[in-house]
Amino acid sequence: MTILVTGGAGYIGSHTCIELVKAGYDIVVADDFANSCMEAVRRTRKLAGVEFPFEKIDLTDYDATQKLFDKYQIDAVIHFAGLKAVGESGKIPLTYYHNNLDSTLSLLEAMKSHSVKNFIFSSSATVYGPEAPVPYNEATPVSRITSSPYGNTKLMIEYILKDEVKANPGFNAVLLRYFNPVGAHESGEIGENPNGIPNNLMPYVAQVAVGKLDMIHIFGNDYDTPDGTCLRDYIHVVDLAKGHVAALKKIKENCGLFVCNLGTGKGTSVLEMVKAFSKSCGKDLPYEFAPRREGDLPAFWADPAFAKEQLGWVAEKGIQEMCDDVWRWQSKNPAGFPQD
Ligand code: NAD
Numbered sequence: 001m002t003i004l005v006t007g008g009a010g011y012i013g014s015h016t017c018i019e020l021v022k023a024g025y026d027i028v029v030a031d032d033f034a035n036s037c038m039e040a041v042r043r044t045r046k047l048a049g050v051e052f053p054f055e056k057i058d059l060t061d062y063d064a065t066q067k068l069f070d071k072y073q074i075d076a077v078i079h080f081a082g083l084k085a086v087g088e089s090g091k092i093p094l095t096y097y098h099n100n101l102d103s104t105l106s107l108l109e110a111m112k113s114h115s116v117k118n119f120i121f122s123s124s125a126t127v128y129g130p131e132a133p134v135p136y137n138e139a140t141p142v143s144r145i146t147s148s149p150y151g152n153t154k155l156m157i158e159y160i161l162k163d164e165v166k167a168n169p170g171f172n173a174v175l176l177r178y179f180n181p182v183g184a185h186e187s188g189e190i191g192e193n194p195n196g197i198p199n200n201l202m203p204y205v206a207q208v209a210v211g212k213l214d215m216i217h218i219f220g221n222d223y224d225t226p227d228g229t230c231l232r233d234y235i236h237v238v239d240l241a242k243g244h245v246a247a248l249k250k251i252k253e254n255c256g257l258f259v260c261n262l263g264t265g266k267g268t269s270v271l272e273m274v275k276a277f278s279k280s281c282g283k284d285l286p287y288e289f290a291p292r293r294e295g296d297l298p299a300f301w302a303d304p305a306f307a308k309e310q311l312g313w314v315a316e317k318g319i320q321e322m323c324d325d326v327w328r329w330q331s332k333n334p335a336g337f338p339q340d
């Protein structure tokens with residue numbers, strides 16, 4: 001079975017390529033390097049032990065996407081490609097709507113004309129919206145709108161896929177709602193490689209640890225949580241990658257529409273995360289409390305029961321392993337991937 005991995009040069013995609021190869025799948029990777037680079041592909045090939053085909057292509061280009069499907073016999077698509085910076089999406093919403101929606105539509109068109117019926121989509125816990133009860137459960141209806149244009153693209157693509165399943169018998173769409181992916185491959189050879197100053201907690205903390213940034217700013221310590229800082233469900237990227245392999249089994253059962261959380265079911269506070277990372281890097285990391293960040297929810301985590309029941313998948317790695325692996329990646333590659 002050959003899987004097209006879009007965005008396979010990126011953070012989650014690269015780790016998933018390795019797990020797919022391990023599980024015996026053939027893969028083809030397509031990416032335009034909007035947020036990644038060839039060195040990530042080279043290292044992923046090496047870790048996977050396979051020189052899998054790579055195509056540099058912008059998936060919003062409908063003709064190029066059709067040609068990709070002409071060239072390879074694809075059985076299923078795992079669609080990671082997309083722009084993902086929440087803050088940036090508020091500043092350039094049209095770019096986000098154009099990139100994320102058009103790349104998905106272009107793939108679906110090419111799949112239709114090549115009779116490919118299996119699609120796995122990288123969705124996000126953000127689709128539950130601010131009113132959903134915690135822990136987030138798949139039976140909870142999605143929000144009408146999310147807190148960012150980025151989140152809205154996830155919501156809209158979920159609707160597009162739901163409609164396509166209704167209209168196209170035999171079409172399978174798996175919507176995987178990720179919680180907070182962190183961690184890196186245990187080799188320290190690949191990991192998250194953000195452009196500029198990171199917005200997310202883990203890469204920010206890692207850059208303080210390596211001396212690129214001075215101080216961690218913890219956004220809010222007056223939330224109604226045990227230590228006053230926000231709780232999130234951090235999930236190791238390798239566990240997340242394995243969740244995609246498990247989801248392929250569901251597709252083989254001809255699932256139609258299948259929606260599933262990928263999280264651990266445990267909330268961890270910002271302070272706990274900083275302390276765990278301090279242990280990994282062997283020094284107390286400097287932090288200060290700062291005002292709350294607009295749009296942040298106090299606490300959410302996944303109900304992981306459905307994933308266990310339906311996919312037989314459970315996240316196995318804990319917070320300390322996540323921090324150890326990020327530290328290995330960051331300390332081996334303080335400047336991220338070398339530029340080509
Ligand atoms: P990433 O930016 O590392 O990877 C995305 C990849 O897609 C990049 O390599 C980028 O170059 C590529 N890309 C973007 N637009 C493209 C286009 N038009 N054509 C071809 N390639 C394109 O991000 P990631 O963290 O690996 O996230 C993967 C997916 O998971 C994204 O869809 C993201 O929205 C989703 N997701 C991520 C998180 C997270 O916290 N990392 C959480 C929930 C959902």
Ligand code: UDP
Nearest residue numbers: 199200201202204217218219230270293296
């Ligand atoms: N956070 C923080 N300082 C930072 C970045 C993030 O205190 O420099 C907090 C943020 O307020 C949230 C948690 O860390 O409570 C996780 O934020 P992140 O952006 O990583 O993920 P989100 O859940 O917002 O998608």
